[in-house]
Structure formats: structure tokens, C-alpha cells
Amino acid sequence: MKMEFEGLFSQAQRQKYDCLLFDLDDTLYPVSAGLAAGVLKNIKDYMVEKLGIEVEKIPELCNLLYKNYGTTMAGIRAIGYDFDYDEYHSFVHGRLPYENLKPDPVLRTLLLSLPIRKVIFTNADETHAAKVLSKLGLEDCFEGIICFETLNPVHKNTISDDEDDIEFVGSTSSSSSSSNTNEIFDIIGHFSKSNSTAELPRTPVVCKPSEDAIEKALKIANINPQRTLFFEDSVRNIQSGKRVGLDTVLVGTSHRCKGADYALESIHNMKEAIPGVWKVENKVADGGYSSGKVVVETSVTA
Numbered sequence: 644m645k646m647e648f649e650g651l652f653s654q655a656q657r658q659k660y661d662c663l664l665f666d667l668d669d670t671l672y673p674v675s676a677g678l679a680a681g682v683l684k685n686i687k688d689y690m691v692e693k694l695g696i697e698v699e700k701i702p703e704l705c706n707l708l709y710k711n712y713g714t715t716m717a718g719i720r721a722i723g724y725d726f727d728y729d730e731y732h733s734f735v736h737g738r739l740p741y742e743n744l745k746p747d748p749v750l751r752t753l754l755l756s757l758p759i760r761k762v763i764f765t766n767a768d769e770t771h772a773a774k775v776l777s778k779l780g781l782e783d784c785f786e787g788i789i790c791f792e793t794l795n796p797v798h799k800n801t802i803s804d805d806e807d808d809i810e811f812v813g814s815t816s817s818s819s820s821s822s823n824t825n826e827i828f829d830i831i832g833h834f835s836k837s838n839s840t841a842e843l844p845r846t847p848v849v850c851k852p853s854e855d856a857i858e859k860a861l862k863i864a865n866i867n868p869q870r871t872l873f874f875e876d877s878v879r880n881i882q883s884g885k886r887v888g889l890d891t892v893l894v895g896t897s898h899r900c901k902g903a904d905y906a907l908e909s910i911h912n913m914k915e916a917i918p919g920v921w922k923v924e925n926k927v928a929d930g931g932y933s934s935g936k937v938v939v940e941t942s943v944t945a
Contacts, residue, residue: 659919660759660890662871665785666851667765667772669876670894671750671910672779676743685735686715693734694724700831707830711843713852713879714766721846722828732768732791739771746780749911754784757920763788764860764873766850789860794849852883861887872920874910878902892917 665671669679687705690696696704708718716731754761761784765772768791776782828844849856861868868888875881876895882902885891893903894910907916914920 658759660870660872662760662762662866663757663920664762664764664866664871664873664889666875666877666880666894667763667767667775670874671775671781672744672747673909674876674895676740678739678741678743678775681739682735685738689731689734690715690719693726693730694719703831707834711830712846712848713850714848717846717848717850718830720848721844722830723826723844728768728791728795728797732771736768736771736774741774741778744775744778746778748780751780751784753911753914754781760866761785762864762866763790764851764857765790767791787864789864791850793863794856794859852877852879854883854887857883857887857889872917874913 687701708715712718763785772788772790873884873889874892878900881891881893885902890904892905894907897908899906
């Protein structure tokens, strides 16, 4: 049986894809769960309560930061606010309606039916990712999680540029940002001036949709972009993924955007929409496997 499974896996490896890379939030569960709305509210509350930003500036500021830096967190860090990353994540994710997430046996069966690598790639922190996967009943369906801590490791003495120091799953939990004494950059004022020549400050936070962030994630997890299918709900992340060589699946709509190879209303539709990921099941009566066919039992774990 061991040799039969090894032969099965070998055949699967020779197919077009040997890795499925999944975003987490609003990809593995629908937007209707309400977590995204909760995150946005909590981010705004954090900016007011912890950073002292005026309430009336929050909507425009959030829009500019998200648009120019990929995440609001990356943006507020870029313009000069110094804060503890763990505290931020605890505040933003600690009050989310996780009870809205229910076990998803359909998705679990789909994931476990594939004897190829399956990896989570999220901008969120590890604690949030683990909680979401647990609520969905998918915690054992993935090889690992690439999360905020993976791409933004903080060591006791220094921040290392060597990816060999970074753990793929369960990265460093210490995530306090380094001290920053710079003045706050007025990004609202910057965009209100039509003739401004000043450059936007760079962010120290590594996250999607940065192509550098995606390439770093692929390197850390030893993923070949040419043999990987990337599932995302964000158009910007899809387009960045496409530029680094990934095949892409936009989740949450049936309308393909530029850069998306496929579009799915729901992650549950992936088998029907992308049949090439699965081989035809053809298990013979005596319990063996027919030649030339890959048969995958739902009991096979990732």
C-alpha cells in the first residue's frame, strides 16, 4: 500500500500543479461572514484610541493608506506611527465575530482529496489564521501558513535579512516594531497638492500585494510559481501574483479580472471550474488502482 501511495503521489506531482496557495480571509469563507467589516471597524478604532488620530480624518486616511501600501497597518507604519505589532493584531482581531464561521465539511473534503501541497498565504497574524482554520474545521488540511510573522520576523537583537532564519510555520511570536522618532508624514496633504514632488515614505512592513512579499513567501516555502495555483479574493493580489509567475484564481465572483486565469463564485466551485487539478477517479473493484489513473481517497491527509 505504501508503494501504491508513493506511485499515486508521483503521478500527481507530474501534473500541471504541485502546489495550491490559498489566501485566507474572504477566500476560504464568504464575505457575508462579516469578519472583514469587523476588521475595518477595529482598525479605525485602533487609529483613534491608540494612535490619537482625529476621527474626521480616518475615512480618507484609511483609503489612502490601503490604496498606496496594501494594508492600513503597513501604511500607518510608513507615515511614522510606531506601535507594537502584537498589540495591533490583538486589538484588530480580538473582537471579531468568529462565531459566524462554521465547520465546512465540503471544503475539507475537497482539500483532502488532493495529494499535493496546500499552503495558506495571508497578511494576517498567525493567531488569527489558526483561529479561522479551526473554526472552519480545516486546521489539518494545509502543510503550513505563511503569515505576518513569517514575512516580518523580529529577533531579540537584530532583524535578519537571511530567509534561512525564518520559520515557515509558526514563525517568531515577538513582533514589536523598532522605535521610530520621525515626524508623521501628512499623506492627506501630500495628495491634496497637485504639484507635490515629494516621494511617499516606504513601509517596513512586508505584505501583499507587494511583488517582493509574494516572491519572499514563495522562497521561504520553497514553492515554484510556475507549478502553483494561487487562490485570492483581492484583485490587486491576483495581479501581483500573476506578475511573479503564478496561475491565479479570483474567488468571490464569476467575472475574471485582468491577471486572473480563473474566477469562482465560491471556493467550493474549484473542482468544477478547474478540473485539471483533479484526475479522473477510477478505482478498480479489488481495491487496487488502475494504471494511468490517479485515484484519491478523501481520507488522504495533507
